[in-house]
Amino acid sequence: MALFDLLGRHWAMGVLWTLSEIGPCTFRKLQEDCESISPAALNTRLKELQAAGFVHRVEDGYAPTELGLRLYGQLRPLGDFSKEWARHLNAQD
């Protein structure tokens, strides 16, 4: 699936997630919140996400588009799943 090519890049989902959680924000703030993403990679991800129509530039920096927010909506359940997964991993030890 072509969508996986895009999302399966380092930090692609993280950037969209962060942007959707904290709302419109600057390049630099995004860089802080995605701990240890290099500016080069962030820039590349932002360009890809913009080309894909999930993110666009706004006055205050970057923000998710309406489509981007819908994608975030699909991703959000993974947050809860992630907790269930953590419990599973602990139970394994």
Added chain:
Amino acid sequence: MALFDLLGRHWAMGVLWTLSEIGPCTFRKLQEDCESISPAALNTRLKELQAAGFVHRVEDGYAPTELGLRLYGQLRPLGDFSKEWARHLNAQD
């Protein structure tokens, strides 16, 4: 989110997706269905997915675990979203 570290690797979601769609299958069939994944990368992904508890070995090769199938369930809506997205991209041209 830690889950994104795992899924945001090249072919990680694709492998789980394929495995859930076509059911238990061999290493080599997985390699064919994920067109152009190198055996080294596939092996790495499989080890990671096994360590995460999403995939395990079975008689016929590899199969998603129950937890893996639940994760696939969370991912599945992305399939429909992907079509919506394709429509959106075409409308842009």
Added chain:
DNA sequence: CTAAGTTGCTACATAATTTGTAGCACCTCA
């Protein structure tokens, strides 16, 4: 028993991607 096929997987050189750090060019506001 042997030879052919299939399996999972490793080896390794090349290529692509990411990091980490530095810093530039542009703006705004005092």
Added chain:
DNA sequence: TGAGGTGCTACAAATTATGTAGCAACTTAG
């Protein structure tokens, strides 16, 4: 005019992936 913020580029080093070859273990057929 200079102090701060902005988005972003440069570039070497590290990490990760590709592509091709092939090995070792196992099954099956003759």
